[in-house]
Amino acid sequence: MLSKLILATAIASALAASVHLPVEGNPASHVKVVIYEDLQCPDCANFQRMMDEKILPRYASRVAFIHKDFPLAKHAWARPAAIAGRWFAAQDPALGLRYRQHIMSHQREITAANFRDKLAAFAREHRVNAEDAVRSLDDPALAADVQGDVDEGVARGINHTPTVLVNGQPFVERFPYEELAAAIDHALQ
Secondary structure: OHHHHHHHHHHHHHHHHOOOOOEEEOOOOOOEEEEEEOOOOHHHHHHHHHHHHHHHHHHOOOOEEEEEEOOOOOOOOHHHHHHHHHHHHHHOHHHHHHHHHHHHHOHHHOOOOOHHHHHHHHHHHOOOOHHHHHHHHHOHHHHHHHHHHHHHHHHOOOOOOOEEEEOOEEEEOOOOHHHHHHHHHHHHO
């Protein structure tokens, strides 16, 4: 009983901390697909392609897709990328989503050494102050926001990315579109 209470408290506090949650699709939907992702994770990039090519065209009007940050310790620039993503989302939610898509589609070009330059270049390309974007990496509130997602994920037993929860049903790392679509269709009934 106590462990359930601790889990519920951790999830509630993490949700409260997630001020700039990137949401695609229909935020008012009763079907919530929660995506724990690491912006440096190749499997997450593959899932993002699946989202863009198959899932969003079919379900965007009927489902809320909620992006949560779960940067893995083994990825050198994943946490700063997540913090920057929160900063871009605070400027404009659509820009925050474009940033996430951009980062995942350009993972192979990004290193820990050039991350700040790539971040500044993205900001300039989107007419956002590049210096402010780079400074955001030191923002303790944004870092706490990302950590809130991590803490929530850990409390839910998440340890791989991507982990996708369709109304709580988990899909972990690599899974076929058909299985995920079937779960979404079932949740929509």
